[in-house]
Amino acid sequence: MSQERLNNSILENLPPEVIKPAYDRNEVTPGIVHLGIGAFHRAHQAWYTENRIAAGENSWGIIGASLRSPGVRDQLVPQNGLYSLVEKSNAGTKVQIIGAVSDVYVAPESPQQLLELLAREEIRIVSLTITEKGYCHDPASGNLNPQHPDVVHDLENPGQPKSALGFIVGALKLRKARGLPGFTVLSCDNLPSNGKLLGRVLVQYAQQVDAELAAWIADNTTTPATMVDRIVPATTDADRDELEALLGCRDEAAVMAEPFSQWVVEDNFLRGRPDWDKAGATFVDDVEVYELIKLRLLNGSHSMLAYSGYLAGFETVAEVMAEPAFNKLALHFMKTEATTSIEVPTDFDVAAYQAQLIERFENRALRHRTWQIAMDGSQKIPQRWLGTLRHQLETQGPIDVLSFALANWIRYVSAVDESGNAIEVSDPLAAQLKELHDHQSGNPHALTAAFLAFTPVFGDDLRHNERLQEAVAEWLEKLSENGTLACVRERFSAV
Ligand code: NAI
Numbered sequence: 001m002s003q004e005r006l007n008n009s010i011l012e013n014l015p016p017e018v019i020k021p022a023y024d025r026n027e028v029t030p031g032i033v034h035l036g037i038g039a040f041h042r043a044h045q046a047w048y049t050e051n052r053i054a055a056g057e058n059s060w061g062i063i064g065a066s067l068r069s070p071g072v073r074d075q076l077v078p079q080n081g082l083y084s085l086v087e088k089s090n091a092g093t094k095v096q097i098i099g100a101v102s103d104v105y106v107a108p109e110s111p112q113q114l115l116e117l118l119a120r121e122e123i124r125i126v127s128l129t130i131t132e133k134g135y136c137h138d139p140a141s142g143n144l145n146p147q148h149p150d151v152v153h154d155l156e157n158p159g160q161p162k163s164a165l166g167f168i169v170g171a172l173k174l175r176k177a178r179g180l181p182g183f184t185v186l187s188c189d190n191l192p193s194n195g196k197l198l199g200r201v202l203v204q205y206a207q208q209v210d211a212e213l214a215a216w217i218a219d220n221t222t223t224p225a226t227m228v229d230r231i232v233p234a235t236t237d238a239d240r241d242e243l244e245a246l247l248g249c250r251d252e253a254a255v256m257a258e259p260f261s262q263w264v265v266e267d268n269f270l271r272g273r274p275d276w277d278k279a280g281a282t283f284v285d286d287v288e289v290y291e292l293i294k295l296r297l298l299n300g301s302h303s304m305l306a307y308s309g310y311l312a313g314f315e316t317v318a319e320v321m322a323e324p325a326f327n328k329l330a331l332h333f334m335k336t337e338a339t340t341s342i343e344v345p346t347d348f349d350v351a352a353y354q355a356q357l358i359e360r361f362e363n364r365a366l367r368h369r370t371w372q373i374a375m376d377g378s379q380k381i382p383q384r385w386l387g388t389l390r391h392q393l394e395t396q397g398p399i400d401v402l403s404f405a406l407a408n409w410i411r412y413v414s415a416v417d418e419s420g421n422a423i424e425v426s427d428p429l430a431a432q433l434k435e436l437h438d439h440q441s442g443n444p445h446a447l448t449a450a451f452l453a454f455t456p457v458f459g460d461d462l463r464h465n466e467r468l469q470e471a472v473a474e475w476l477e478k479l480s481e482n483g484t485l486a487c488v489r490e491r492f493s494a495v
């Protein structure tokens, strides 16, 4: 029988080693609305903000909103918004109770209520972690996808939006009409030039509503770029049970994270911001190179290890990394393909960064499932692999690992693993990708050609590249004959 839920009244009874909010939560007023209050926001941006509120910046309280499901609201609201951030590493566990979130709205239950919240003057920052697919854009071009079902719905039903774009533009329209200032919209998702992308799709969406509003939004909002980094797996019931034993109460909203955290933010805020730099964040003028390094090295390796690791039968990243050939493969990929595609600043120690990534992936205390990282490949692959690939093709650089990775992704979206078991492929384009696979399965060359011609992911250029075509088809042949684990051991044990 679960014990009492975490809440304000039992904070003082928690074990002394648990870090608790060292401020009066009643003194905190909202300044940030966060859309997509999933695990990552709670373990990253909210953690930095908690630090600033504890330092007295108490007008930056967070109100969360889910644009999809009531799950997180039902976890947090019965706990007065409190939750545990559990830092886990091979060296041990550290628990901090975060108090920065005061409430959670569920948009589908009351879209008007969320629009009104976003239109409140004191809201100066609207931050987002809505996943790569939440921006209703075309991943290959970076422009708004006007046929996206949520865009079509929201333009026809502006009072009941479903998308973040619909809510943000709807709220800005209210603010303009009421003579209120705009706000800063802060993307914290793993997208290239996420600030520019968000600014572009917001204005492209608003132009479909009203050109004057689009112009006002361009002048009365800022969309700074960010590079966000902290590995935060989905929380399991086993995690909650383990934590309950430690806390002596039940925390349904807890999040698990590695100790490492990085946040690089373009310092372009319309109406102020918390001093997140005093909590360890970095404000810069140009986030570009930080994003590139992180997306191509960390996220590029993550996705490569996710598809090949899953098909090789490994459930978590740490399990994949415990296989010596995979461990070597990860570093080999970073050194020979991902890093060579980036102009790394001379004062940046890329070898140390690569070694640290390997160590972070080896963190056995975090159960980061290969299946979770494998989600939304059609939305992730363009920024994680294709920039590197185009560079390697242009410069005659090696593409051995990227073509191996693409071949494994193609096999993964067939939705059948090497033992004939079904794979639950979670991707907005899963049905199209499976059809593409099944149409050409058994013919590696035709299969490769069909995928490279799939423009929503690959654009128009890669289909014509014979070297790439050959390399992927060759891997598809080898992998279906010998299986992923045998191929990795045979090819990468000695790199
Ligand atoms: P999560 O599954 O815990 O939360 C995802 C949130 O996005 C939920 O609130 C969900 O309702 C919302 N969402 C999903 N699809 C949406 C859509 N189409 N429109 C609007 N909202 C939508 O996932 P988590 O771990 O919070 O990750 C979210 C994003 O954060 C990632 O996609 C990535 O961009 C970024 N991120 C995650 C890291 C991690 O290790 N978990 C680390 C760095 C960045």
Ligand code: CS2
Residues within 6 Å of the ligand: 190, 228, 229, 230, 231, 232, 298, 299, 302, 303, 372, 373, 374, 380
């Ligand atoms: C992961 C990222 O699920 C995924 O796609 O690659 O969430 C990764 O954990 C983070 O970007 C780390 O900062």
